[in-house]
Amino acid sequence: MSTLPAIATVIGSGTMGPGIAATLVRAGAQVRVYDISAEARARAESSFAFASTVLDQLDSAKTEGGSVSFTSDIAEALSGSLFVIEAVPEQIELKKKVLAQIEGLVADDVIIATNTSGIPITAMAESMTVPARFVGMHWSNPPHLIPMIEVIPGESTDQAVTDQLVEIVKAFGYHPVLEKEIAGFVENRVLYAILRECVALLEEGIVTAEGLDTCVKWGIGYKLSVIGPTRLLDMAGMDIYAAVSGYLNKELDASTETPKVITDMIAAGKLGFKSEGGMYEYGPGEVDAKRRDIVAGLVAARKTLSSIASV
Ligand SMILES: NC(=O)c1ccc[n+]([C@@H]2O[C@H](COP(=O)([O-])OP(=O)(O)OC[C@H]3O[C@@H](n4cnc5c(N)ncnc54)[C@H](O)[C@@H]3O)[C@@H](O)[C@H]2O)c1
Numbered sequence: 001m002s003t004l005p006a007i008a009t010v011i012g013s014g015t016m017g018p019g020i021a022a023t024l025v026r027a028g029a030q031v032r033v034y035d036i037s038a039e040a041r042a043r044a045e046s047s048f049a050f051a052s053t054v055l056d057q058l059d060s061a062k063t064e065g066g067s068v069s070f071t072s073d074i075a076e077a078l079s080g081s082l083f084v085i086e087a088v089p090e091q092i093e094l095k096k097k098v099l100a101q102i103e104g105l106v107a108d109d110v111i112i113a114t115n116t117s118g119i120p121i122t123a124m125a126e127s128m129t130v131p132a133r134f135v136g137m138h139w140s141n142p143p144h145l146i147p148m149i150e151v152i153p154g155e156s157t158d159q160a161v162t163d164q165l166v167e168i169v170k171a172f173g174y175h176p177v178l179e180k181e182i183a184g185f186v187e188n189r190v191l192y193a194i195l196r197e198c199v200a201l202l203e204e205g206i207v208t209a210e211g212l213d214t215c216v217k218w219g220i221g222y223k224l225s226v227i228g229p230t231r232l233l234d235m236a237g238m239d240i241y242a243a244v245s246g247y248l249n250k251e252l253d254a255s256t257e258t259p260k261v262i263t264d265m266i267a268a269g270k271l272g273f274k275s276e277g278g279m280y281e282y283g284p285g286e287v288d289a290k291r292r293d294i295v296a297g298l299v300a301a302r303k304t305l306s307s308i309a310s311v
């Protein structure tokens, strides 16, 4: 298989599943979506429709023949499927249970990919019957807008399966990044290093949430969206990096636990958009308005970034 599989299945359709499905459908795949929860399936149908309108706004290439169906029957979702993406919650025991269920319903040569945010692939594959066909496929949120996917083979993954996944990712127009297995993979190791420092700066009262967002969006995000970090080092100079890291690295937050400010917010029911309060408070309708602003910003930025030379 060197192109997009004709029939694909997404298992778990919460935050990530619908956008993943919309991306594959746009590229011409027949996608079946299964979720254990009827409520989640209903929400997924509208999220899928919304993601499809976002793909229209992007003017991304569209291949005819794509279709989607939502089902409460996992056997129906997997029947005839050539490619399966697992996107259930980030709990290793649940994922292992779902993988066993999937393996019981597909042929041995069907590729099973996981969208885990960073659980090592080898640990997840521990009790699989055919771990050679299992591979990490980490999409970034929102999956229909961020055109990069980390491809992570585990110790037992067949090289041919990894190669096929790289080709599949290219077939729907995304950038595959092949990595060696490490907890958190590359993207979340970098993101969580940034977020750890951000939360520490907030906790210490060094900056407000608004100030932090302005500093990181314009000072770091804008720049890094055009210039990758290794090129940035070339631009700044190794002598500067050595001079600054020499006094700064030992000052950076190095805590190994989830910060108290975050666990306190969770205890107070402040989860962010999903509870209409987190780092910021949201009045009626404000979460939807923010979501729309984020999508509009990402669509505009992706169009611009796609049209310029990448450095
Ligand atoms: N949310 C993100 O920003 C993000 C980004 C990249 C990767 N991920 C990863 O993707 C995976 C899914 O994350 P999410 O944010 O979409 O989670 P989510 O909680 O929003 O959705 C998970 C869905 O799985 C369903 N589910 C639970 N048990 C199931 C089962 N046994 N069979 C079928 N469906 C089941 C739930 O009903 C829910 O709808 C996780 O591994 C997560 O770490 C998340």
Ligand SMILES: Cc1ncc(C=O)c(C(=O)O)c1O
Pocket (backbone or CB within 6 Å): 116, 117, 139, 140, 141, 142, 188
């Ligand atoms: C906070 C956070 N954690 C994990 C992920 C992905 O695995 C994301 C993301 O994709 O945006 C995230 O924002």
